[in-house]
Amino acid sequence: MKILFASTPAPGHLNPLLAIARMAKARGDEVVVTTGSALAPMVEAAGLRFAPIAPEADLDFRHLDVTDPERAKLPPGPAQLRYDFERLFLDPMPSQAATLRALIVEEAPDLILADNLFCGTTPIFLDPAPHPPIVICSITILMLNRPDGAPLGPGLPPARTDEDLARNAAIAAEVNRGFINPVKDYADAKLAGLGLPPLDGALMHARIFHCDAFLVPTVPSFEYDFGALPDHIRFVGALPAPPSTAPLPSWWPELDDGRKVVLVTQGTVANIDLGQLIEPTLAALAEREDLLVLVTTGGRPVEDLALKLPANARAAPFLPFATLLPKVDVLVTNGGYGTVNLALKAGVPILVAGLTEDKAEVAARVAWSGAGVNLATNDPTSEAIRAGVDEVLTHQDYRRRAQALAAAFAAVDTPREILSILDRVASRADSVAA
Structure with a gap:
């Protein structure tokens, strides 16, 4: 099987994908990785083939507070989150999608695997044109809509009382105004520019459903209870840390x-x-x-x-x-x-x-x-x-x-779980194609 990995240009996004790529390569799969050119050495150090991304999406998130002084002025909260989603994740989306389309033609991958903030897979998924199946690996908490109405971002614990529910509703209204709704509108405008329909919900909630499988790299007991989850959302345990070849320090x-x-x-x-x-x-x-x-x-x-x-x-x-x-x-x-x-x-x-x-x-x-x-x-x-x-x-x-x-x-055999999910997704696609 050939797998095309697509990563947001940040080590914290790329490392989880490289962990999965190493698993796939170790069993004989062919792997190609596209991300920002600044991170190409990380890809090549893992023994994997790097594919350049379109120049408009060729960013480097490692030093944002230095390279993006406008962002550095924003305090943590809805304003900074909105800036990040619009400028860092949605502005590159059309160019990311163009890169994926070109690589689909050049590489003929059996599967695309991207991190959950590499938004370039959304236009591919929404486009009625044929495409390889898409697997998304989350690099953060499960961003589904919370049953207790708590919004994404502030870090509110699960509601236990009616007062908690009222608190969540009030804070959610503020977050929706300052972050969730503007980001959805921004994403919809980007999609409209590509001739595609609007999202059917908040961006990160919708992203979970714009794929054939969604990997959550933790265990259920470290995530809130969302009730019965769709079958394509899978907890896969912790991904391994990047391997180290450096000698241990003298101490x-x-x-x-x-x-x-x-x-x-x-x-x-x-x-x-x-x-x-x-x-x-x-x-x-x-x-x-x-x-x-x-x-x-x-x-x-x-x-x-x-x-x-x-x-x-x-x-x-x-x-x-x-x-x-x-x-x-x-x-x-x-x-x-x-x-x-x-x-x-x-x-x-x-x-x-x-x-x-x-x-x-x-x-x-x-x-x-x-x-x-x-x-x-x-x-x-x-x-x-x-x-x-x-x-x-x-x-x-x-x-x-x-x-x-x-x-x-x-209790989770993470490599076995992930690779079996990839195999099932790819085999379903083969069955449909046949």
Whole structure:
């Protein structure tokens, strides 16, 4: 089988797709990957073939706060989300679709697999012209409409009372006005320009149904209850972390010296300002001789840290999460979805502080699941971080809940589940064609 992978040009979107691409290649499938040219080295380092995307869609999301100063001025919330969806995900949609159409002709793939924010698959799916089946892999929480009416974005926990329902309705009305409805109108205008019909619902809800299968890379117990889900929505467990070929750092044996291990990361997207989480965490825990504090800067030079590393801290641009997480006692994170799921797969409880992108929603699920503490801020103080780490380390309920989630992850054979879904989708398409 030949599979065409299509990724939004951001490492946090591409890495999950590369994980699936490696699975497919390992069993003998032919794989082609299209994304921004800046990420071509990631594709080629995985031993996969890169296909360029149209110039109008050839973006690089790794340093948005530097390259897009207009976005940097927007506070977290509906205005920033609207900007992201319109400028980053919908403006490239026509060019992404044109790239896919060209690659369908050139490569004749049996299947297209894209991340859920690569909107170029929507025009392909809505177009009555024949096309390969489309599988979407979510790189974030399940963005279905909530049964309790809570809107996407603010990170509201499930409603339990009539007061909660009323709160959700009021906040949803505001979010709909400032984000959901304008984004749908923007998407509909883009589709109309391509001669296609409007969406039949909010963009991200509709995207879940613009495919033949929708992969959710977590377990049901780390997602809210949406009731009975359509058969094409499948929970597939956590995708593996990117493999690391770098040698282990010289301090690695210290992980076994009896101290509790705290890992702090801001991921690869919201890491322009390391003073948001990494630096206050280092300051908060600097005097704790009982802790070993590990920092990964998400690819940025360690020298970018504005303070000297305390005696109990070690830092690296990247760390091998698959090997490291089983040795970690608490993860401090701004709420990157992939990182959070990898931690829970390893049974690691979490302290989370993040509001940008999808992070408020991820943080809310950490707290709701019982596997960690949500500080519900983008700029936590050192005092709040210190108290949060103490809370997670002291009260074993967080670790017990994280370990229960780890057992749920362990029960899923993720490669087998994903590859069987791809095979079923492709075989159904073959049957229809025959």
